[in-house]
Amino acid sequence: MSDTKSIMIVGVGGQGTLLASRILGNLLIKKGYDVKMSEVHGMAQRGGSVVTYVRYGKSVASPIVSIGEADIILAFEELEALRWAEYIKKDGKIIMNKQVIEPMPVITGAMEYPENISEKIREFSSNIVEVDALSLALKAGNAKAVNVALIGVMAKSTDFSQEEWLDAIKETVPEKFVDVNIKAFNEGYNK
Amino acid sequence: MLGNEAVARGLYEAGVSVVSSYPGTPSTEITECVAKFNEIDAEWAPNEKVALEVAIGSSISGVRSFAAMKHVGLNVAADPLFTASYTGVNGGLVLVVADDQGLHSSQNEQDSRNYALAAKLPMVEPSDSMEAKEYTKLCYEISEKFDTPVILRMSTRVSHSQSIVELNDRTEVQPKEYKKDIQKYVMMPAMAKKRHIVVEERICNLREYAETSPLNRVEYNDKKIGIITSGIAYQYAKEAVPNASFLKLGMVHPMPEKLIKDFCEACEVVYVCEELDDFIETYIRKIGITNIHGKDVFSRLGELSAEIVREKILGIKPEYTPLTEQIPVRPPVLCPGCPHRGIFYVLNKLKLTVSGDIGCYTLGSMAPLSAIDTCICMGASISSAHGIFKGNKELAKKNVAVIGDSTFIHSGITSLIDITYNQGASTVIILDNSITGMTGHQQNPTTGYTLKGDPTAKVDLEALCKSIGVTNIRVADPFDVEEMEKVIKEELAKDEPSVIISRRPCALLKSVKYDNNVKVDANKCIGCKMCMKIGCPAITMKDGKMVINETLCNNCGLCSNICKIGAISK
Missing domain, CATH: 3.40.50.920 (Rossmann fold)
Structure with a gap:
């Protein structure tokens, strides 16, 4: 088996998954890994289900994570956590933001939003972390910083130091948002 | 670095002087990234055919030039492509075609490699960002050595994947001298016949090159x-x-x-x-x-x-725990505050047959708005509405075309001319949101700004439609649903062509800020679900009452215009 590690960041278009993956990517490049990431642009960004794949190791070929291969799934929304849960490998970690965003078929009444997702998700892995990232972001002072608060939660289960993560954030986010994002990261990291 | 960004870097390093493109996922970021280099003159063209022709002209003038487009854009640019294959180049000429395997953001899944075969042109295909940059540079060497345009084929997963790229400096390329040569650049039958021989010889030489090429x-x-x-x-x-x-x-x-x-x-x-x-x-x-x-x-x-x-x-199957439950899909939706939502609400209410087009607003076809009946290609809304008028007068009485501002400039103008010239009577609604939305906010000829952000001439849509011969031109606000309904009914009733400009800027533009929070009075709300008909992702029902998701809502207030009992205020 190759040493390549796979992380998936999943959510709803507009939640800031792209920025989260770029922070992670910048950190991994600095650490000297070969890194490949696949992003979603265009129509799917308009409130659709979005997924970003991040793969790193000595030498990475495919930018896409295969089913049953993800070491970590960072889910920004509950239904999206369930949708992509098949991709987690045995004992992989699923970090799930306790947030519900109803998709249009639920809003129109054509389908029901699944119940008890936090139980269902445990069928895929025993290694589950649930977090209310919106309240962490609000504590940091901006509801939009949910993405970086979640990065903070994930950062704790990686081998990289808090300083390395903070450097990556400073490098990635626009200057005027650095402070609020660092606060949001720390809220997640110290949770 | 993103694959598209790597192509842009390759263009910079290759000493390219002129870039002209039309945005289209997954090719858009190439030209956006190129625009950051002062050494390169980069522009958004009104469509891909124009973009490629600009690049051809720059090549003939002696400099290295480039055009980027998505796969369906190459259909639009196919006309100049096939003949540029005959003329060949002076300065190197490369175009990117970005295919969209998996249909992430497109109306078809065509394989553009077939264009290389049909137009007898070399096609180069990278597999990651580093190759995207290096192959781009190599394309210019091939172009100038073999006197041919070269197609660089990208795809969604190469364009939108990030991988590590090592950078080099720019190599300035001296412009080549322009020499008048009608045998090479004027493609009339006598000359083209001779150039066809050159093209066939060239493809043999290129096949020879392929045997030893580092590619x-x-x-x-x-x-x-x-x-x-x-x-x-x-x-x-x-x-x-x-x-x-x-x-x-x-x-x-x-x-x-x-x-x-x-x-x-x-x-x-x-x-x-x-x-x-x-x-x-x-x-x-x-x-x-x-x-x-x-x-x-x-x-x-x-x-x-x-x-x-x-x-x-x-024969190895993946090991994983399968998801056995059927869960709701999450298709993309019009954003909260989207100006298109108002118009599609009205079109749905009036039960019209709507000829649609390419852009964010194609999402108006989805429930609950369900207000688009057809979507074929850029500009087809207007011409196909005219086809409905010619083919089925009864259907035409309840038919309108909807098209975005950028799409109208791209391919809608000639279609509108067809209507006025051929005594049509269709009603065309131009959705003017002041930007090219779907591909992520590119300037276009109606916005008054260039790709590089400089102020420039702005197409006056009303004056343009008037000069084409449309006498009924109305402008209305899509959030004023009552007025919009009245205007559409009036224009549909006329036996002449009409243009309704539905004008309100895209909700994602930085300049768009709506004051005063939208609030629901739970005591007044009777749970009639009227507000649910606009399909806003920020509106849900809890315990029979409307609830607004404040993190999604942008306070546009459209729902308060729809609510009949005044339960929603702003």
Whole structure:
């Protein structure tokens, strides 16, 4: 088996998954890994289900994570956590933001939003972390910083130091948002 | 670095002077990134045909030039492409076509490699960002050496994947002298006949070049399995079967006959691993090698992946816990505050047949708005509405066309001329949101700004429509649904062509800020679900009452205009 590690960041278009993956990517490049990431642009960004794949190791070929291969799934929304849960490998970690965003078929009444997702998700892995990232972001002072608060939660289960993560954030986010994002990261990291 | 950003860097390093493109996912970021280099004159053209013609002109004038487009954009630019193949180049000329395997953001899944075959042009295909940059530079060498335009084929997964890229400095290229040469640049029958001979000779020379080109690479490992592949499929195959032998084709047209024959002879079993059409496989069969696997195991539909390749070649199925429950899909939706929502609410209410077009607003076809009946290609809304008028007068009485501002400039103007010229009477609604929305906010000729952000001439849509011969031109606010309904009814009733400009800026523009929070009075709300008809993702029902998701809502207030009992205030 190759040493390549796979992380998936999943959510709803507009939640800031792209920025989260770029922070992670910048950190991994600095650490000297070969890194490949696949992003979603265009129509799917308009409130659709979005997924970003991040793969790193000595030498990475495919930018896409295969089913049953993800070491970590960072889910920004509950239904999206369930949708992509098949991709987690045995004992992989699923970090799930306790947030519900109803998709249009639920809003129109054509389908029901699944119940008890936090139980269902445990069928895929025993290694589950649930977090209310919106309240962490609000504590940091901006509801939009949910993405970086979640990065903070994930950062704790990686081998990289808090300083390395903070450097990556400073490098990635626009200057005027650095402070609020660092606060949001720390809220997640110290949770 | 994103694959598209790497192409832009390659253009910079190759000393390219002029870039002209039309935005289209997944190609858009190439031109956006190029615009940051002061050394390159980059512009958004009104459409891909214009963009390629600009690049052809710059090439003839002596400088290295470039145009980028998505796969369906190349259909628009096919006319200049086929003849530019005959004229060849002066300064190097390269175009990117970005295919969208898997239909992430497109109306079809065409395989643009067929254009290289049909137009007899070399086509180069990178498999990651580093190759995207290096191949871009190599394309200019090929272009100038063989006197040919070169197509660089990207795909969603190469364009929108990030991988590590090493940067080099820009090499300034001295402009070539322009020499009048009507035998080469004036394609009339007598000249074109002679140039066709040159084109056929050129493709033979290029095939020769392909045998030794650094673009095509043989990696011998275990020779039990040999894989012939290109582009992103190479990365999937490499991941799935790392010990196999590979023939990686960086140039997919023309292909190297001898290299392929030698590789097939050396390997026990050969798989051709390519997405969409059997483009490589067909060529290999044509040169007499038939004991290969290709589309007998791999699909012609959608994308490949490492897991598909692993299963098809090695028979290894992935291990995972399957999701057994049917869960709701999450299709993309119009954003909260989107100005298009108001117009589609009205069109749905009036039960009209709506000829749609390409853009964010195509999402108006989805429930609950359900207000688009057709979507074919850029500009087709207007011309197909005219076709409905010619074909079925009853249907035409309840038919309108909707088209975005950028799409109207791209291909809608000629369609509108067809209506006025041929005594049509359709009602055309131009959705003017002051930007090119779907592809992520590009300037266009109606916005008054260039790609580089400089103020410039602005197309006056009202004056343009008037000069075409439309006498009924109305402007209305899509959030004033009562007024909009009245205007549409009035214009539909006329036996003449009408244009309604539905004007309100895109909700995602920084300048768009709505004051005063939208609030629901739970005591007044009777749970009639009237507000649910606009399909706003920020509106949900809890315990029979309307609830607004404040993190999604942008306070546009459209719902308060819809609520009949005044339960929603602003």
